Amino acid sequence: MNGLDKALENYIESLKPVSSDNTLSAYRRDAETFVSYFVSADKSEPDDITEEDIAEYFADQADNMSAASVTRRLSVVKGFYKYMLNAGILTENRAADVKASGFERKTPDILSRTEVEKLLAQPDITDPKGIRDRAMLEVMYATGMRVTELLDLRISDYVPRTKTIICSSAKRPRSFELYPIAAKCLGDYLKNSRQSFIKQSSDCVYIFINFNGERMTRQGFWKLLKYYAEASGISNQISPHTLRHSFATHLLENGAEPRDVQELLGNRDGAAVKEYLNYIKSKAMGKAIKHHPRA
Numbered sequence: 276m277n278g279l280d281k282a283l284e285n286y287i288e289s290l291k292p293v294s295s296d297n298t299l300s301a302y303r304r305d306a307e308t309f310v311s312y313f314v315s316a317d318k319s320e321p322d323d324i325t326e327e328d329i330a331e332y333f334a335d336q337a338d339n340m341s342a343a344s345v346t347r348r349l350s351v352v353k354g355f356y357k358y359m360l361n362a363g364i365l366t367e368n369r370a371a372d373v374k375a376s377g378f379e380r381k382t383p384d385i386l387s388r389t390e391v392e393k394l395l396a397q398p399d400i401t402d403p404k405g406i407r408d409r410a411m412l413e414v415m416y417a418t419g420m421r422v423t424e425l426l427d428l429r430i431s432d433y434v435p436r437t438k439t440i441i442c443s444s445a446k447r448p449r450s451f452e453l454y455p456i457a458a459k460c461l462g463d464y465l466k467n468s469r470q471s472f473i474k475q476s477s478d479c480v481y482i483f484i485n486f487n488g489e490r491m492t493r494q495g496f497w498k499l500l501k502y503y504a505e506a507s508g509i510s511n512q513i514s515p516h517t518l519r520h521s522f523a524t525h526l527l528e529n530g531a532e533p534r535d536v537q538e539l540l541g542n543r544d545g546a547a548v549k550e551y552l553n554y555i556k557s558k559a560m561g562k563a564i565k566h567h568p569r570a
Contacts, residue, residue: 277319283310286358305351321359326369327493331423386521393507403471408499410464411483417457419522419540422515426491428482447541524551
């Protein structure tokens with residue numbers, strides 16, 4: 276039994292004196308879903324899971340669950356982490372600062388195509404950092420990957436000959452053919468820019484790396500995304516998930532099949548796709564009213 280499964284069993288055992296059978300069953304179900312998600316991603320020890328990982332897990336859950344369900348599951352996970360801290364399994368509670376309010380299902384934040392074009396044009400492609408940043412943004416918009424999936428990409432995941440990139444670290448691996456501009460930006464980065472970030476002792480296998488020659492962090496990506504959003508004049512709140520939402524919505528607007536979009540997103544059900552379709556319908560209704568001769 277791995278460390279995460281063992282900690283889970285001990286956590287459930289600790290709840291038995293103070294919980295009913297129904298409560299215990301619900302707690303076990305939610306905690307097991309959390310644990311199996313990470314065990315399947317080869318993160319089977321409590322120390323393997325970072326705060327970034329937990330936040331990304333719940334962002335994924337929000338694609339498929341109601342706000343109430345996400346809040347309930349987060350409460351269980353927070354209890355699990357509090358137990359592991361008190362039991363000496365962990366030295367810090369990595370779930371403590373994860374907020375349920377960040378994952379409530381609501382109308383998704385979606386950029387217009389013009390806003391996306393402005394955002395992608397911001398990085399200075401005469402500079403190694405700008406070349407890297409443009410490649411990251413292009414690949415994210417080309418694939419709709421979650422930020423952790425993007426940052427987990429390895430050199431071996433990209434096939435230049437076919438312009439295909441494989442999201443192999445995800446729970447549901449999938450491959451994408453990059454559109455020409457994204458493929459060119461990624462190729463330029465790998466050929467002309469990435470070496471600028473490599474340190475002599477570094478053998479980092481990840482595609483996108485920082486100035487220390489290490490894998491780009493979620494926080495690092497978030498900061499540069501906010502910087503470029505402000506530079507492009509985007510006034511709405513923006514997050515890495517905004518590009519994912521925009522990717523899916525723009526595909527649907529261009530006639531892509533909802534089921535195909537769901538597969539590209541790597542979602543288990545179509546709840547998120549329904550939200551994007553509702554957004555498109557509401558936008559179309561708004562345009563109809565605007566152009567009505569009696570408006």
